[in-house]
Each structure stands twice: as C-alpha cells, then as structure tokens.
Amino acid sequence: MDVKKKEGISVLGSTGSIGINTLEILKRLKQRYTVVGLAAGRNVELLLDQILQTKPKIVSVESEKDAEWLKSKCGKGAPEILFGSGGAEKVASANDADVVVSAITGIAGLGPTLAAVKKGKRVALANKESMVSAGPLIREMAEKNGAKIIPVDSEHSGVFQCLSGINKEDIEKVILTASGGPFFRSSKEELAEKTLEEALNHPRWKMGEKVTVDSATMMNKGLELIEAHWLFDVKPDKLDVLIHPQSIVHALVILKDGSILAQLSATDMKIPIQYALTYPARISPAVSHLNLSEVGKLEFYPVDQKKFPLVDVARRVMEEGGSAPIALNAANEVANNAFRSRKIVFTDISAVVIKALEKHVQRPIKSLEDIYFVDRETRRQTRNILLKKELL
Numbered sequence: 001m002d003v004k005k006k007e008g009i010s011v012l013g014s015t016g017s018i019g020i021n022t023l024e025i026l027k028r029l030k031q032r033y034t035v036v037g038l039a040a041g042r043n044v045e046l047l048l049d050q051i052l053q054t055k056p057k058i059v060s061v062e063s064e065k066d067a068e069w070l071k072s073k074c075g076k077g078a079p080e081i082l083f084g085s086g087g088a089e090k091v092a093s094a095n096d097a098d099v100v101v102s103a104i105t106g107i108a109g110l111g112p113t114l115a116a117v118k119k120g121k122r123v124a125l126a127n128k129e130s131m132v133s134a135g136p137l138i139r140e141m142a143e144k145n146g147a148k149i150i151p152v153d154s155e156h157s158g159v160f161q162c163l164s165g166i167n168k169e170d171i172e173k174v175i176l177t178a179s180g181g182p183f184f185r186s187s188k189e190e191l192a193e194k195t196l197e198e199a200l201n202h203p204r205w206k207m208g209e210k211v212t213v214d215s216a217t218m219m220n221k222g223l224e225l226i227e228a229h230w231l232f233d234v235k236p237d238k239l240d241v242l243i244h245p246q247s248i249v250h251a252l253v254i255l256k257d258g259s260i261l262a263q264l265s266a267t268d269m270k271i272p273i274q275y276a277l278t279y280p281a282r283i284s285p286a287v288s289h290l291n292l293s294e295v296g297k298l299e300f301y302p303v304d305q306k307k308f309p310l311v312d313v314a315r316r317v318m319e320e321g322g323s324a325p326i327a328l329n330a331a332n333e334v335a336n337n338a339f340r341s342r343k344i345v346f347t348d349i350s351a352v353v354i355k356a357l358e359k360h361v362q363r364p365i366k367s368l369e370d371i372y373f374v375d376r377e378t379r380r381q382t383r384n385i386l387l388k389k390e391l392l
C-alpha cells in the first residue's frame, strides 16, 4: 500500500479568483494534499466557509476585528487565527506547508511570498506584482534557500513547460500571448468612452478585477514581460508579445534552428494552477480537454502600440531595470484602483502611469526596504497626479 504522506498546502489569497480555483482543485485531490493554511483579506464570510470545509491549522485575515469575528464563529477546534501582513507571512512559512500558493494581488503579496521563499518552500506563484517589483531579490533568496518557484500565470506556465529540456543558448525568442482584452477591436477614440463594466467583461478569462482591468489596458502583458524576464532569466530583447484572441496558445518559444515550441490548453486557470501543484507530475484536470477541431482557427497579431502604449512602456522599464519596475507597478496599482473606484476614465490609466514614470528618479535597489520605499514614494506621487488632475 502506498502510505506516502500527503503534501501540505498554504493558500495565500484564498478568497480571490486563483484561491477559489485552487481550493476546488484541492477538493478533487484530497488523497494527495491537505490544506495547512489560508490567508485572505476582507471576505471573511467566504473565508469562514473555507475554514469549515478544509480545516486548516493556521489562518490569517487583514484586520484584527475580522480575526476576532472568525474566532467567535469557529469556536472550539478553531485554527490559529492571525491578522495583518505578519499573519499572512506566518501562513506562508508554516512548517507543514510543502507548497505555498501565492495569490494575494499587488505588492501586498510580496512579504508573504518572500516568507515562503526564505523557508525553501515550493511556491506556486500567481502574484506577478511581487516578481515585477522584487524579481532579483526573490531569485536570489530562492537560490539561497532552495525554494522552487513554479509559475501559475497561464503564459508563464506555458513558457515554463516549453523550456523544459531546452538549452538556454538555443532560445531565440520567448513570446507571451495576449487575448487583447475586451477592447482589442475598439478604435483608439472609442477607448476613452469605455466603462468599468465593459472593462470587466473579459472575452476569454474569468479573473479578479485588478488583473481584468490590467488586461483591458494591456498593462497586464507589460507586467508579464517583466515577470518572464526575472522568472526565466531571459534578456528583454528576447521577449515579445503576440495578440492571440482565442487564448488557446499561451506561450511560444522560438529556437535557434527555427523550430517553434508552443503550449496549448483550454482557457481555464485550473490547468496552470493544477500543474503548479502537481509539478512535475501530470494528472487529469477538472476541465475537458481542448478539442482543436472545435477551436478551428488560431490567429496572431502584433500589439497596436498606439492603442495600448503600456506594453512598450513596460518594455522600456524592463530595459532600464533598477527601481523603474517597482515604480511602474506602484503607479499602475494606484491608477487601476482609481479607475475601479470610478475616479478616472479608462484612457487616464495609461496617462497617469506614464506621467508617474516621467517623475520617477532611478534609485539603487539593494534591499526589501529600498523596494518598499520606491513603492510608497511612487504611490504618493501618483495620488498627487490624480489629486491635481494635472492631465485629466
């Protein structure tokens, strides 16, 4: 009989889109995995359901008040319930967690991601903002502590799979595909009129609101270029983007001899999430296999930089390096949030980000404190731009 010990999993961002998908996958894979920890923000009702269903040992939530509420609801047999970023870091570094799913959105996910990396965990990374802002630090820490980072982002999961067994010097180009978002076929003039509801109506992927708006501006692809640069140690001039409206091919790798490797799968985040959990094993997914004869055609187009300037902005930021990616991410988080709070119109997002980057002064980044400093400063400057309505 196989008495192999179950692997323990902590899920950071358990009430978000990736977190919910992860827990659904884990329900199917009860024989292999056990949930050790859950960390969430403010959706305590859902978190309570998740606690009762998965019976984790340790839980964290954003505020102390919510932590007290959870304790009162769980009663006897309650898990250890913590709060704040320190709490999420404890969930990330829990001794029994072999795998940590890092799916807190934004720079808020950086501390917990690093906590998992420092403990040498296997990290299923969905939090692209932490890789964009702190790529070199995360890589250095992962190497030092023997942590393995497996990407969850569908494009990066695709690249990761294509690169298996490939010599680095044989890589000519790594291409991330983009659906083009809901406004791929809109004219530049039409973009200014787009509402939040339209931006949130993604044609292919069902995701959280922040990334869905990033997808509409194509900032998402810009952030993913930088994420790929750090994850795979590929130089900026070897990274590219292609619009692929069907979202069936997630990534392509062009090799020296002209061969192109591609990763294709159904457009469902459960596939890359599950692979990050079971890697290197492959097991049957909860979603049906892709039927290519039903898909029919696969189209590819270049990005229209006039309509979606943030892809090029991200490329320049990636080439500049240093503190620039931190500033790009921070300015975008503020602008994205302002659009979702209906304070600015759709095309202001890119205008605000570009303005904030013009004001950014390059700084050497040597520590986590340096990263947080640039992040804070850029947020303050970006909020000032919004307040003064310098360009709005």
Ligand code: MG
Residues within 6 Å of the ligand: 153, 154, 155, 224
């Ligand atoms: Mg993606």
